[in-house]
Amino acid sequence: MMKSTRLALLAATMLGATGTAMAQDAELTIESWRNDDLTIWQEKLIPAFEAKHPGIKVNFAPSAPTEYNAVLNSKLDAGTAGDLVTCRPFDASLSLYEKGHLTDLKDLENMSNFSDVAKAAWSTDDGSATFCVPMASVIHGFIYNADAFEELGIEPPKTNEEFYAVLEKIKEDGTYIPMAMGAKDQWEAATMGYTNIGPNYWKGEEGRLALIAGEQKLTDEQWVQPLREIAKWAPYLGDGFEAQAYPDSQNLFTLGRAAIFPAGSWEIAIFNEQADFKLGAFPPPVQNAGDECYISDHTDIGIGMNAKTKHPEAARTFLNWVGSAEFASLYANSLPGFFSLSNETVEMEDPLAKEFVSWRENCKSTIRPAHQILSRGTPNLWNEMWNVSANVLRGAQTPEDGAKQLQDGLAGWYEPQQ
Amino acid sequence: MAQATKKPRRWHIAVFLAPAVLIYTAIMIIPLFSTLQLALYSEVQNSQVFVGLQNFRALFGDPQWSDQFWNALKNNTWFFIVHMIVQNPIGILLAALLSSPRLRMRSFYRTAIFIPTILSFVIAGFAWKLILSPLWGVAPNLLDLVGLKSLFQPWLGKEAYALTTLALISVWQFVGIPMMLIYAALLSIPDELLEAAECDGITGMSQFWKVKLPLILPAIGIISILTFVGNFNAFDLIYATQGALAGPDFSTDILGTFMFRTFFGFQLQLGDPNLGAAIATAMFAIILIGVSIYLFGIQTRLRRYQF
Numbered sequence: 001m002m003k004s005t006r007l008a009l010l011a012a013t014m015l016g017a018t019g020t021a022m023a024q025d026a027e028l029t030i031e032s033w034r035n036d037d038l039t040i041w042q043e044k045l046i047p048a049f050e051a052k053h054p055g056i057k058v059n060f061a062p063s064a065p066t067e068y069n070a071v072l073n074s075k076l077d078a079g080t081a082g083d084l085v086t087c088r089p090f091d092a093s094l095s096l097y098e099k100g101h102l103t104d105l106k107d108l109e110n111m112s113n114f115s116d117v118a119k120a121a122w123s124t125d126d127g128s129a130t131f132c133v134p135m136a137s138v139i140h141g142f143i144y145n146a147d148a149f150e151e152l153g154i155e156p157p158k159t160n161e162e163f164y165a166v167l168e169k170i171k172e173d174g175t176y177i178p179m180a181m182g183a184k185d186q187w188e189a190a191t192m193g194y195t196n197i198g199p200n201y202w203k204g205e206e207g208r209l210a211l212i213a214g215e216q217k218l219t220d221e222q223w224v225q226p227l228r229e230i231a232k233w234a235p236y237l238g239d240g241f242e243a244q245a246y247p248d249s250q251n252l253f254t255l256g257r258a259a260i261f262p263a264g265s266w267e268i269a270i271f272n273e274q275a276d277f278k279l280g281a282f283p284p285p286v287q288n289a290g291d292e293c294y295i296s297d298h299t300d301i302g303i304g305m306n307a308k309t310k311h312p313e314a315a316r317t318f319l320n321w322v323g324s325a326e327f328a329s330l331y332a333n334s335l336p337g338f339f340s341l342s343n344e345t346v347e348m349e350d351p352l353a354k355e356f357v358s359w360r361e362n363c364k365s366t367i368r369p370a371h372q373i374l375s376r377g378t379p380n381l382w383n384e385m386w387n388v389s390a391n392v393l394r395g396a397q398t399p400e401d402g403a404k405q406l407q408d409g410l411a412g413w414y415e416p417q418q
Numbered sequence: 419m420a421q422a423t424k425k426p427r428r429w430h431i432a433v434f435l436a437p438a439v440l441i442y443t444a445i446m447i448i449p450l451f452s453t454l455q456l457a458l459y460s461e462v463q464n465s466q467v468f469v470g471l472q473n474f475r476a477l478f479g480d481p482q483w484s485d486q487f488w489n490a491l492k493n494n495t496w497f498f499i500v501h502m503i504v505q506n507p508i509g510i511l512l513a514a515l516l517s518s519p520r521l522r523m524r525s526f527y528r529t530a531i532f533i534p535t536i537l538s539f540v541i542a543g544f545a546w547k548l549i550l551s552p553l554w555g556v557a558p559n560l561l562d563l564v565g566l567k568s569l570f571q572p573w574l575g576k577e578a579y580a581l582t583t584l585a586l587i588s589v590w591q592f593v594g595i596p597m598m599l600i601y602a603a604l605l606s607i608p609d610e611l612l613e614a615a616e617c618d619g620i621t622g623m624s625q626f627w628k629v630k631l632p633l634i635l636p637a638i639g640i641i642s643i644l645t646f647v648g649n650f651n652a653f654d655l656i657y658a659t660q661g662a663l664a665g666p667d668f669s670t671d672i673l674g675t676f677m678f679r680t681f682f683g684f685q686l687q688l689g690d691p692n693l694g695a696a697i698a699t700a701m702f703a704i705i706l707i708g709v710s711i712y713l714f715g716i717q718t719r720l721r722r723y724q725f
Binding site: 066069070073074088090091092095098099100182183184185186187238239240241242243244245248251252370371375378379380381382383386387390391394396397409412 | 464482483547550551552553554571572573574575576577660661662663665666667668682683684685686687688689
């Protein structure tokens with residue numbers, strides 16, 4: 001995997017070099033953090049585009065996810081970034097637009113295929129400019145080993161109480177590690193822990209917007225309770241989970257050693273490929289049976305145009321195609337788990353992806369709370385959430401202390417919270 | 419002036435110096451000063467504005483930054499101390515053993531111990547991450563074989579152990595360098611001197627302590643200063659094994675990772691090159707002070723022996 005990425009990167013650089021020599025045809029390079037998707041771009045998406053637009057060549061040149069922002073910012077500042085830029089949601093991309101690295105795409109024809117909610121992640125606060133074409137959102141939940149559940153005679157839990165009963169039962173049986181999650185990479189605890197189960201407590205958008213408005217605090221009950229839940233998970237994780245990294249967790253689950261994986265829907269493709277047992281998924285459990293449920297349906301990925309590109313017309317043609325129904329269906333089906341944000345109805349074939357997206361019907365969607373506005377200052381709320389969630393999971397910090405640290409950090413620079 | 423006109427201009431000096439001076443200026447001196455300059459500016463509405471020492475006031479005065487800075491400095495100091503009390507004595511010991519005339523397969527040992535030094539940090543970090551992994555690592559099994567399984571901990575995931583573990587990994591990787599330098603110093607001691615010592619009845623251990631050690635002290639001094647500079651510039655190993663957030667709970671955060679995070683940003687945190695440059699300047703100052711103390715305080719007092 002690593003090697004093939006390297007080779008592909010090398011090939012991309014060399015192609016890029018020869019391309020400029022040959023001139024005439026426009027050659028576009030896409031910057032992205034999705035190195036897992038390299039083959040899908042090369043074998044499905046790009047050929048589909050190039051077949052329709054023979055004059056334009058496209059290269060997909062991803063970098064490592066954790067380094068993407070740093071790498072991209074340096075490249076943009078130095079003027080060596082690719083023509084098309086995969087956009088992180090909200091402030092990371094907004095600041096790129098404000099610095100003039102991204103261009104306004106509001107007048108792009110296919111922009112009308114997206115709802116305002118989908119566009120919000122890549123628009124200025126007043127909505128006057130939209131600088132990235134929304135591509136996909138990811139939904140959080142729990143993926144489980146259906147064969148293991150059948151073997152142990154357990155049903156996917158609906159309420160919190162059932163959730164712990166299930167974990168307890170798997171632990172007693174001893175064949176499987178109840179849940180695969182590690183504290184080492186920190187973001188697992190924050191993304192798949194805190195913001196996965198949290199929306200049921202802070203009531204999704206209601207809590208998130210109240211936090212932005214300064215009406216709720218991170219030390220309020222509905223924000224502390226999810227941390228308390230995470231603190232209860234430790235006994236159900238594998239031995240030495242403190243030093244377990246994200247790829248370790250993935251392997252632990254796909255090798256069939258762990259029964260439940262707190263997940264984001266982006267895992268679907270890779271789990272389908274690697275796991276040789278049946279997979280199932282359940283949404284974050286609610287507190288009491290019949291409670292309204294909330295899911296984290298996070299606008300995660302968009303694509304914009306580098307303002308300094310040499311081929312603005314070709315780039316706009318490509319972006320317009322990304323906004324089309326054809327791309328939406330192609331993307332959602334080649335990358336099950338990345339759900340299109342397009343208004344067009346997209347038929348999906350993957351059962352697990354269908355299961356995830358079906359929650360949208362009964363549960364209210366929200367996005368991760370730290371991403372809009374609240375991560376503009378220092379200390380950065382999202383980075384703090386990584387650290388605090390991991391500390392709470394390891395038992396190194398009490399949920400109350402953790403919540404206080406988050407609140408103090410936010411109140412340090414965010415006026416509505418002072 | 420009058421004298422200068424008489425003497426022919428010695429152009430060849432300038433010509434011979436030029437390549438080194440030009441390259442050194444281009445890749446060391448100019449970047450160094452532009453870093454210092456960058457630290458005095460700040461970005462206001464997308465343009466760089468001169469703000470004097472404001473970045474340094476933030477770094478040392480604002481608890482958001484100063485807590486992280488002191489934490490990184492403290493961790494960095496511990497990282498250095500571990501190297502000084504583990505790496506260098508082991509290096510000296512290995513060199514003393516290697517220079518023993520009765521040792522066989524000397525070049526094999528020398529090569530084997532030196533090899534990790536030429537490995538990339540990423541390889542060393544990744545290999546050790548796997549060895550120590552509680553899930554797939556060989557460390558738990560090896561400890562189990564000798565009945566010490568209970569001693570195993572997920573070392574890289576515990577605040578109390580992570581930094582020391584990383585320092586020891588670094589020691590494992592770099593112990594070859596002090597070994598080689600000391601070995602060379604030991605070889606350069608003339609045989610007549612040792613024979614004279616033997617005539618006086620100084621042999622074995624006491625020969626090492628009383629004759630050899632004083633003679634290799636300058637080499638040990640050089641190694642200490644190299645260790646100091648290397649450790650306070652360290653970054654790669656921590657980044658490769660623990661990531662830019664230097665977990666758990668910043669317990670392995672050293673100045674290098676703190677600077678990287680600030681300069682380039684991390685995840686939703688945007689990079690602040692100006693504050694990053696201020697941290698880099700502080701690192702430069704720390705290293706400069708350390709090296710100066712050594713040069714003026716210690717090296718001038720070391721006694722040198724002429725043979």
